[in-house]
Amino acid sequence: MNNNIINAAEEIFTRINNARDKAGRSDLEKIFFTAVSKTRNVDEMHEAEKFMHIDYFGENRVQEAESKNASFGEKRIPWRLIGHLQANKARKALEIFDYIDSLDSIELANRLNRIAGEMNKKVKVLIEINTSGEESKSGISRQNFNELVDNVIELENLGLEGFMTVGPLTEDKYAVRRAFAELRELAEHAREITGLELPVLSMGMSSDFELAILEGSTMVRIGSLLFGPRVYK
């Protein structure tokens, strides 16, 4: 048994709740805990899954998730795709993942909708927004955001539940908070325009999840703080 993961999970869960209190948010407001399991093996994932306050696994590559999925066995919690999805992996992604959080173009939305139709299922999605404007980051730009929302809500096999962003890579807390506030504002605007609930704001990672919660995050995505530093082979 790997106590490190469970201990880390408990500590993170406490910090999530403390940040929510500090933000003056109700403790009835659930903040979902996505364990980012990229580069981790199936045993580590099974260990994390024992912690009842972890709600999802997040994976960023279809191929890696596919190989883990093959040997995983029974799942307690759903899996979310949080990395950029290439068109040619869309079908495979829909076989493995319960949620696609990285929807970032009209073409991808149309393709997912068509394949989901063929598979006879409805797919829950988040739209990923590039709030920092950093070119290395994926996600739809602010300028093209409204158009993507308008398109996605017309697609009958996609269920839009909210939005995701990755904060800028900087020590500047104000810049980080500004990016998260931007996601919240864009979401509020989209709710007004569409009349839909769109409740999910997936923002905040190991280094910035408390700032994200101060700005209204409803879902944090934690990798290295939970499992330890990532080693890429």
Ligand SMILES: *Cc1c(COP(=O)(O)O)cnc(C)c1O
């Ligand atoms: C890797 C990753 C995370 C987790 O990052 P940590 O800093 O290890 O917590 C969260 N979101 C996305 C999109 C990622 O790719």
